[in-house]
């Protein structure tokens with residue numbers, strides 16, 4: 001329980017019972033703050049809110065924030081205004097927990113857009129009735145622009161590298177298929193090594209492309225009704241041979257008809273990354289892929305398990321961060337960029353899902369993905 005200074009507490013009622021004094025304080029704060037009534041009519045708008053959005057108090061007081069004033073959208077441009085979408089409305093009237101700050105785009109008075117990081121909180125009367133909502137926002141346009149520039153740079157660099165590499169791969173394949181004439185044993189062996197290294201380089205370029213893509217604020221995904229069991233089946237089949245080639249057992253048990261609203265390509269990519277890692281970081285034993293439905297939570301549950309090198313406890317928290325790799329010989333010998341799990345995390349979160357890791361160093365890992373969905377939904381549209 002927090003201990004407050006009693007002397008300070010005694011002075012506070014005079015501030016809170018006198019709105020002008022409170023407004024003076026809120027006007028000195030560098031974050032934008034506005035207060036609305038339960039219908040989102042704007043009752044207070046501080047000076048930082050004026051500075052960030054260009055709208056002056058007289059432009060907005062008494063108006064509804066949904067009246068095309070801020071015209072909030074998410075980073076992909078989807079509207080957030082309207083009762084069924086507005087996070088402030090949801091925190092006030094649908095008991096939705098305020099949660100962590102949200103990045104949104106807001107309209108500037110000059111017609112441009114500012115990117116703000118927003119927190120919402122409902123305001124209650126002493127009788128616990130909703131009397132309004134408070135929004136605090138911070139201008140993050142500059143840092144978002146920098147991130148986007150970085151993402152664009154990586155994306156164009158990766159594209160530039162991809163084309164010559166694809167060319168090299170094509171010619172190497174032709175030479176190895178002896179379409180350009182016979183090869184002696186040494187030449188063939190050397191060329192196979194070149195080919196393997198080229199493939200590794202291509203995988204790194206793919207990761208960089210992904211990173212650029214997922215860092216871009218335009219990142220969006222399709223929402224189609226799709227059969228996740230079928231997606232997982234295809235993923236399992238595509239990895240089966242790779243696991244056997246490495247001498248691993250590969251078991252999979254997928255409940256049929258698991259259905260959700262999602263992006264087929266992205267979800268395939270997420271499970272490809274998880275299964276690819278399971279095989280990559282396992283030298284002996286078994287890889288397992290299981291999928292089913294938890295009726296209690298209403299979630300599809302997908303488990304990817306391996307009996308591989310495991311992930312030390314200290315590393316587990318950071319494992320989904322971009323570029324994070326465990327520093328040990330088992331990981332180092334495999335190569336990689338540390339982008340794969342970051343991409344998985346982004347994709348699953350964009351599907352309103354979550355991912356949980358259980359791992360014992362040296363004894364294998366299980367990644368469990370929970371996704372909202374149904375056990376026997378309709379056909380893919």
Ligand code: ADP
Pocket residue numbers: 273277278279281306308309310311319324325326327331335336337338339340341342365
């Ligand atoms: P990459 O494999 O390219 O390094 P990832 O983002 O896919 O990048 O994974 C991040 C790190 O997490 C890896 O470097 C590795 O240390 C660890 N890791 C991921 N999956 C597994 C796994 N199944 N078993 C052991 N370690 C793993």
